[in-house]
Amino acid sequence: MTAPSLSKPHRLSTNRSTLPGAGLPGLGLAGLGLAGLVLLPGCTPQPQPAAAPARTPMAQYSNGATGAVGYSQRVPDFATRNFTPFNRQDAAAIALREWRLFGTPVADEDPHNRPEPSTPAMKPERLPGLWQRVGEYWWIGQDPYENEASYTGRTTADGQLFDAAHDGNYAWSAAFISYVMRVAGANDRFAYSPNHATYINAAASGSVPGLGAQNPATYAPRLGDLLCVGRGRSANITYSMLPTPYGFPAHCGIVVSVNENGPPFGRQLSIVGGNVDDTVALTHVPTDGAGRVSDANGQSYDSRYPWLTVLTPGYEADQEPDSGY
Template sequence: MATLKVKTDSLNLRRSPEIKDGNIITSLPLAQTVEVVDGNPANRFWEVKTIVNGSTLKGFVSAAFLRQFVSSAKEALISAAVKEWLRFERGNKLEFEDPQYKYVGEYWSKIGLNLDGKDRDQPWSAAFISFVARAAGYNDFKFAPAHSTYVYDAVKKRKSNVTTAPFWGFKITEHKPQLGDLVCRWRENPITSIDSLPSGGFKSHCDIVVEIRDSEVRTLGGNVNHSVSITAYPLNSSGFLRPASNVYGVLRNNF
């Protein structure tokens, strides 16, 4: 029996392979692992079993919203980001609420800063990426309170052909975003390309790719709408990021 992942943010687990009132057992979150019991390609709904809150559940899900596993390191990064998304109740809880502000404090503490979500003039999106990368075991990642630190490193490591680096920086016309990559966009001062980064640091934001659709990729990031939230970035017909939403580059996950 195949083991697959949920590839959308909410997938209904049903008692029977049909849509009707009272048929939903629960909603499975993004990156939930399911084991296929009966996966006939001719059927819309597949029978699966999965573990939710320590209990094994069995039911039917739409096969269109399941995906194959990627590398264990990429799955670890995605799962670590999803764990935080769920702690923020799928983006419905805000950074200054209790206990969510304490989670922001955890992100800061891992890079040696005594801040939390009540310090609302302190953007914490890079602290979030650093926290998630550390939780996923990316020990060579440049943990920092600013995105520019690890973006510089990803560009440098690609130019030096350091194949052990967790990420390499690419222009949006060079690499099609994949699961576990980082999509980066500028803040305040425009950046035309990842090949023309300003020196001395810059304001930026990056999100982790957690879902790929035909016309967009969906990402998870911290300090997005004052929470851990999903953002969609449009793709062109060839699968590359469109130059929209201030996007200047993509960091390819080498793991």
Template sequence: MKAPAWAAALVLLAGCAAPAPPPQPPLPYPPAAAQRVVRLALGEWRDWGSPVRQAWTPAAEAPPAESAPANFPRVLAYWRAVEDDEGAIRDNRPLYLTALAGAAGAELWSEPAWSAAFISWVFRSAGVDAREFPPNATHSLYLDALIADARHFPTLAPFLPREPAEHAPRPGDLVCFDRSRVKLAQWRDRLAETGRPRPMHCDIVTGVAPGVVEVVGGNVSDAVTMTRYPADAAGLLAQAPPGQTPVLLVMESRLGRLPPFGYSPLAIAQDTPTR
């Protein structure tokens, strides 16, 4: 059966469609943005009572701080920073009313996990636009965007993925690990599944001292918690103990460190998008 003329015309037009434009280069940010990221993360940590834990050790048992009515607006603000809150606000508003009434069993903000929303809130509140840090309720998906920028614009990307054994974390960096059952062997394995959600977690580096790297993350022991990782003399993260989840990557933050605020301005001319 012969195809109608309009169908053939559509096929012809589809073949002549213009290719998608290349991605726009990311913008550089002043040092103030990087400082705000750390300051905001530490400020939230203090608002949650400054809980601290040691990496790869069991969390102390305590009532979930996220379920306290006083913390309801804090987690709500984190969820407002992402485009899709996965129904978190809709489902937790009635739980908040139940908690205010003093009823038992109102487990506020227990589902879905809000750790990625917290990270997104910090960067958004620090003034980092969605082009440079796309807010997302899933760590793996915003990491995909940051890794893509690093591949397309290696000298302009605001973040670069680094092997934990090769990059000593600095304040503002992200320390990330894989929470899935079948874990990635290295961060580059993520490239084969870009765009598919994977359970992951990231914390923001807020301080570095001899032998220790301090990070702050959300939904850690049901609060905004500081975790202290051991580090070697060079500042590199120590390896995870046997049976514990290792750090998958350190996402180096170059906020405030790129032209015209740092490095050589000649790097801009050398940066060309790659496919």
């Protein structure tokens, strides 16, 4: 059976009872995700920011190869100089911030049961204030020399409005992941790309320092990891086939909460991804008691998605050394 895409086309529902931390005393939407996110501050002295901005590869290819390195002026100084170490807490918090910006939608239904909206006005990515935000994902997340860097949620690189019925040609789910990694301070520890396959293959091949690809049959995702799946006819790609010598359609979400016990699956984790139902949405993923998303044979516990791999960015810390101050 062909697995559906986590990106377009999808619809969403918002069920607050399934949100991370829902029902916990004193934890409302303003503190969403903090139960699995905030850790006690440590006593390690604050590292000093780098004196100069970091340089990153200026070109990425779908087979995982990278081009020459350079400096992107589009990345905020606090990120490129690492005012705080690149850490899991920040990556998850940034993803949750964007999810709240789009209205905290939850996409847990089978994608086959979620039809496309009947009008462009029903697509969050095209709404005032949000289409520009998608443009920021492209602008900051992509390398300056990429044509896609000037896309928005409804316009081409030349500023021309594109047809909502063909917005799949401008899918921004990988741009969202790249944006979060940039702002979290990944610098040269990620393969920024408009295609998920680029950083999946880069992780599997070891071409990017610290970026790894783990087998979901043996590895339990952690906060800030990326959970990835092949889409459409690429759903039959397995972990043992990585890296592939070619690009393929895929989707990844950022793990924002683990070790959950609640609806709809009981044991579960939560991921946040872009371009799911034309928005930034949260999806719950079933796990076993050890937190893995697949059994020992690689069979996904999720009937919706045959999870392909878990990517582990080269985080320097689990949390900010001065978190809460």
